[in-house]
Amino acid sequence: MNALPADYHMHTPLCKHAEGAPVAYARQALELGLPEIGFSDHSPLPRYHDDWRMLNEEFPRYVSWVEEARQQVPELPIRLGLEVDYFVNGLDWIAELGGRAPWDYLIGSVHYLGDWAMDDPSQVHRFRGRPVEEIWERYWLLFGQAARTGLFDIMAHPDLVKKFGHRPVGDLRRYYEPAIQAVVDAGVAIEINTAGLFKEVAEMYPAREFLEMASLAQVPLVISSDAHAPEHVGREFAAAADLARDCGFSRLCRFHERKRRQVPF
Numbered sequence: 363m364n365a366l367p368a369d370y371h372m373h374t375p376l377c378k379h380a381e382g383a384p385v386a387y388a389r390q391a392l393e394l395g396l397p398e399i400g401f402s403d404h405s406p407l408p409r410y411h412d413d414w415r416m417l418n419e420e421f422p423r424y425v426s427w428v429e430e431a432r433q434q435v436p437e438l439p440i441r442l443g444l445e446v447d448y449f450v451n452g453l454d455w456i457a458e459l460g461g462r463a464p465w466d467y468l469i470g471s472v473h474y475l476g477d478w479a480m481d482d483p484s485q486v487h488r489f490r491g492r493p494v495e496e497i498w499e500r501y502w503l504l505f506g507q508a509a510r511t512g513l514f515d516i517m518a519h520p521d522l523v524k525k526f527g528h529r530p531v532g533d534l535r536r537y538y539e540p541a542i543q544a545v546v547d548a549g550v551a552i553e554i555n556t557a558g559l560f561k562e563v564a565e566m567y568p569a570r571e572f573l574e575m576a577s578l579a580q581v582p583l584v585i586s587s588d589a590h591a592p593e594h595v596g597r598e599f600a601a602a603a604d605l606a607r608d609c610g611f612s613r614l615c616r617f618h619e620r621k622r623r624q625v626p627f
């Protein structure tokens with residue numbers, strides 16, 4: 363079995379830091395021979411407090427853009443998803459988003475530690491002046507909480523907190539273990555996200571040790587590019603698939619109407 367992975371994590375210009383119409387992403391995927399793709403742009407928030415997501419009033423346009431890509435590239439199955447930020451007090455909002463469209467999947471993300479958009483380069487100074495262990499503890503606590511809400515199908519970029527290279531010393535499995543327990547308990551999938559290769563940390567999310575533990579725990583897996591431009595689609599998928607196999611995975615997930623199935627790869 364050598365089926366290429368589906369790419370379920372791709373953005374649109376509605377989030378204001380991506381370029382290219384969905385149809386261009388779809389054409390790129392077709393050219394690469396990906397079997398299936400899905401869009402998962404940054405969700406709206408009830409109060410608009412950053413500038414890297416679609417506005418609430420743009421939401422219908424997002425859904426219609428994906429529909430347009432489906433019509434223009436009918437050879438390729440195109441799924442409708444959303445990358446949703448987890449907030450401790452945001453569960454009603456997330457549940458409401460979950461009912462807004464015929465989703466194929468929802469991706470849950472921890473970008474925010476309280477009011478700190480921890481992966482935003484303009485806020486990287488906030489890593490200074492506090493122990494990195496404290497930041498990691500906070501991050502992983504939120505990651506586990508997000509998984510356990512049961513509102514998401516896939517947890518995004520599991521160790522995103524390493525994006526700028528801030529990592530505690532020593533064996534990091536102490537942080538991974540409760541996070542993996544949370545995804546197991548919630549029955550949610552995780553992604554290998556290749557975009558990390560192109561950030562300061564210069565490696566995929568999550569770390570190999572995380573993947574080895576997740577594989578042992580039989581956590582369902584997808585491989586994602588987190589494309590913010592058509593040329594990012596499927597980027598480094600061969601390397602990601604090798605890593606997944608190395609860590610013991612033999613199947614990847616496909617999603618349709620929020621139902622998951624596993625296919626060999």
Ligand SMILES: [Zn+2]
Nearest residue numbers: 373377379404
């Ligand atoms: Zn983004």
Ligand SMILES: [Zn+2]
Nearest residue numbers: 445471518519
């Ligand atoms: Zn993200």
